[in-house]
Amino acid sequence: MKTMDCHCGLIKKLDDCCGAIINSQSANTALKLMRSRYVAYCLGEAQYLYDTTHSKHRDEYQIDSIAQWSKENVWTQLEIVSVEHGSVSDTRGVVEFKAYFTDPKGKSQIHHERSNFFKEEGKWYYLDGEIDPKEVDMMKKIHRNDPCLCGSRKKYKKCCG
Numbered sequence: 001m002k003t004m005d006c007h008c009g010l011i012k013k014l015d016d017c018c019g020a021i022i023n024s025q026s027a028n029t030a031l032k033l034m035r036s037r038y039v040a041y042c043l044g045e046a047q048y049l050y051d052t053t054h055s056k057h058r059d060e061y062q063i064d065s066i067a068q069w070s071k072e073n074v075w076t077q078l079e080i081v082s083v084e085h086g087s088v089s090d091t092r093g094v095v096e097f098k099a100y101f102t103d104p105k106g107k108s109q110i111h112h113e114r115s116n117f118f119k120e121e122g123k124w125y126y127l128d129g130e131i132d133p134k135e136v137d138m139m140k141k142i143h144r145n146d147p148c149l150c151g152s153r154k155k156y157k158k159c160c161g
Contacts, residue, residue, distance in 0.1 A: 006018050006019065006039060007038065007039045007042040007043075007075065007078070008035035008036070008038055008039050008078055009035075009077065009078050009079075009080075010035070014039070017035075017039075018032075018035055018036040018038075018039035018040075019039070021033070021035075021036040022036055022039065022040055022043075022045055022048050025048065025051060025052070026123060027052075027124050028088050028124075029086050029087055029088060029093070029124070030083070030085070030086025030087075030090070030092075030093025030094070030095055030117035030119075030124055031080070031083050031086055031093070031095055032124075033052060033117060033124040033125075033126065034080075034095040034097060034115060034117070034126075035078065035080075036048075036052075037049060037052060037126060038075070038078045038097070038099055040052075040070070041069075041070040041073075041075055041099070042070075042075040043070075044067055044070050044071045045070075046063045046064075046066040046067035046070060047063060049061075049066050049070070050063050050066060052124075052125055052126055053125060053126050054118055054120070054125035054126065054127045055125075056127070057126075057127065057128060072103075072104045073101040073102065073103055073104070073109075074101060074102040075099065075100075075101045076100045076101055076102060077099075077100040078097060078098075078099055078100075079097060079098040079099075079100070080095065080096075080097050081096040081097055081098060081112075082094075082095070082096045083095050083096075086117055086124075090119065091118065091119045091120075092116070092117065092118055092119070092159070093116075093117040093119075093124075094114060094115065094116055094117070095114075095115050095117065096112075096113070096114040096115070096133060097112075097113060097115070098110050098111070098112045099111040099113075111131070112131065112132050112133070113129040113130065113131050113132075113133070114129060114130045114133035115127075115128075115129035116128050116129060144157040145157065
């Protein structure tokens with residue numbers, strides 16, 4: 001049986017990387033969940049994508065639609081743009097990424113998203129995301145009462161501050 005490289009871009013075999021996460025349904029960081037979700041799109045693993053979406057937002061998705069979209073496109077590359085928080089000890093994380101794919105008409109496309117992740121009862125979930133996010137000025141001084149940059153809609157002092 002031939003083993004394949006992982007689609008996430010890390011130089012590892014699928015079974016030793018995102019395949020293991022998909023099978024166990026447990027990523028220990030937001031970034032690993034993001035990478036495994038991209039690989040799930042590559043493999044047409046719609047149930048995994050649905051199960052790793054936070055329950056607060058699952059009713060917005062249908063497994064059949066996820067499966068169709070993942071299978072009708074050819075996924076070619078994942079580029080991680082930035083990662084904020086989302087470590088083993090965090091409960092929130094943000095991963096900005098670009099997923100390159102070819103659509104059913106053969107046109108090259110880029111899905112650019114800034115995704116929010118939330119850890120609940122020790123398990124990471126995809127919460128929501130902003131498609132084609134605006135560039136964040138990281139040099140801007142963040143004040144205690146400003147909205148948090150992670151997208152939680154809380155004040156910075158009550159969230160990541």
